[in-house]
Amino acid sequence: GAVVSQHPSWVICKSGTSVKIECRSLDFQATTMFWYRQFPKQSLMLMATSNEGSKATYEQGVEKDKFLINHASLTLSTLTVTSAHPEDSSFYICSAGDNSYNSPLHFGNGTRLTVT
Amino acid sequence: AQTVTQSQPEMSVQEAETVTLSCTYDTSESDYYLFWYKQPPSRQMILVIRQEAYKQQNATENRFSVNFQKAAKSFSLKISDSQLGDAAMYFCAYSRSYNTDKLIFGTGTRLQVFP
Numbered sequence: 001g002a003v004v005s006q007h008p009s010w011v012i013c014k015s016g017t018s019v020k021i022e023c024r025s026l027d028f029q030a031t032t033m034f035w036y037r038q039f040p041k042q043s044l045m046l047m048a049t050s051n052e053g054s055k056a057t058y059e060q061g062v063e064k065d066k067f068l069i070n071h072a073s074l075t076l077s078t079l080t081v082t083s084a085h086p087e088d089s090s091f092y093i094c095s096a097g098d099n100s101y102n103s104p105l106h107f108g109n110g111t112r113l114t115v116t
Numbered sequence: 117a118q119t120v121t122q123s124q125p126e127m128s129v130q131e132a133e134t135v136t137l138s139c140t141y142d143t144s145e146s147d148y149y150l151f152w153y154k155q156p157p158s159r160q161m162i163l164v165i166r167q168e169a170y171k172q173q174n175a176t177e178n179r180f181s182v183n184f185q186k187a188a189k190s191f192s193l194k195i196s197d198s199q200l201g202d203a204a205m206y207f208c209a210y211s212r213s214y215n216t217d218k219l220i221f222g223t224g225t226r227l228q229v230f231p
Contacts, residue, residue, distance in 0.1 A: 034218050038159075043207060043221045091159060097215030104151075105215050107161040 003027060004096050006108025013084055013115055021079045021111045023094030029074035030096035034105070035067075038091040047092075050077040084115040118143045120210050122222035129198045130230050136183075137193040137225045139208030145169075149214050150184065150191045155205040155224075164206070166214070167191065195227075203229045 003026040013019050023033055031052045036044040048069050049057040056069035066088075068080040077096075081088055093110040097103070119142045129135035141150065152164040167175045167184050175182050179199075183192045195202055208222040 032216060043223045044161075044219075046218050046220070049218060093159075093161065095161075095219070099216060103215055104163050104166065105219065110159050 004094065004106040004108045006094055006111055008111060009109060010112040011114070013113070015085055015115055016083055018080055018082045019084055019113060021081075021092055021094075021113075023077045023079070023096070023108050025075045025096045025098070025106070028096075028098035028100075030077075030098065031074060033071060033077040033094055033096040035069065035077075035079050036093045036095070038093060038110075040091075044093060047079075052077075081113065084113070086115045089113055089115045118145075118148075118210050118220050120208050120220050120222035122208055122225050124225045125223070126226045126228070128228040128230060129195070131198055131200060133198055134194060134196045135198055135227065137195075137206050137208075137227070139191045139193070139222055141189050141191060141208070141210050141222075143189070143210065145212060147212075149211045150182075151209040151211070151219065152180070152182070152191075152193045153207045153209060153221075154202075155207060157204075161207075165193065168214075198229050200229050200231065203227055 005024045007022045033050040035047045038044045047062045050069045050071040052071045058064045071077040094108045095105045097105045121140045148169045150167045154162045154164050165177045165180050179196045181194045205224045207224045209219040211217050211219050
């Protein structure tokens with residue numbers, strides 16, 4: 001079945017550094033990918049919609065200069081957390097759809113980011 | 117704007133018993149999709165069941181079924197013959213499409229299953 005691979009699964013970085021998270025659709029092309037953030041014991045909150053070949057659409061309150069999204073190909077979207085701070089520590093999950101009639105959105109396994 | 121509300125932060129059920137998780141939503145759209153996702157401690161999102169709004173028949177998937185009340189904007193999940201492996205966070209979600217649009221999630225319900 002269709003798989004979305006997210007890498008890394010966990011990362012620890014120092015405050016002020018940048019971290020890149022990759023989301024790949026392994027056996028299908030995804031023109032659209034979605035990035036969510038989940039704080040401990042909370043729900044998934046949509047951060048942005050990543051569109052292949054164009055600018056991402058950010059949700060209200062999400063800083064686009066801090067959370068850079070690049071969707072350069074039909075199988076890869078990246079989320080870069082720039083100048084990370086401890087409050088950026090969270091669980092980040094991507095999802096993608098393959099546009100098949102009977103196939104739901106596929107989720108990556110998530111990335112746990114800890115900023116020290 | 118669409119919203120999804122889950123009013124039960126936690127629920128518990130005895131193994132082999134039945135439990136119902138509640139979900140309400142708000143939308144002005146007439147056609148949309150509703151989902152229940154399970155998130156175990158591994159945090160992998162697992163699709164449990166989906167419902168197309170234009171279908172009157174309630175969706176069922178083995179031990180999982182929904183009670184979809186479109187007029188009341190209610191979408192509850194019933195788990196029959198509960199198993200220990202059902203213990204997880206359950207999220208109700210809304211989308212305007214099946215797999216091309218964003219999902220809007222509720223706050224989740226933590227389900228505990230006791231032997």
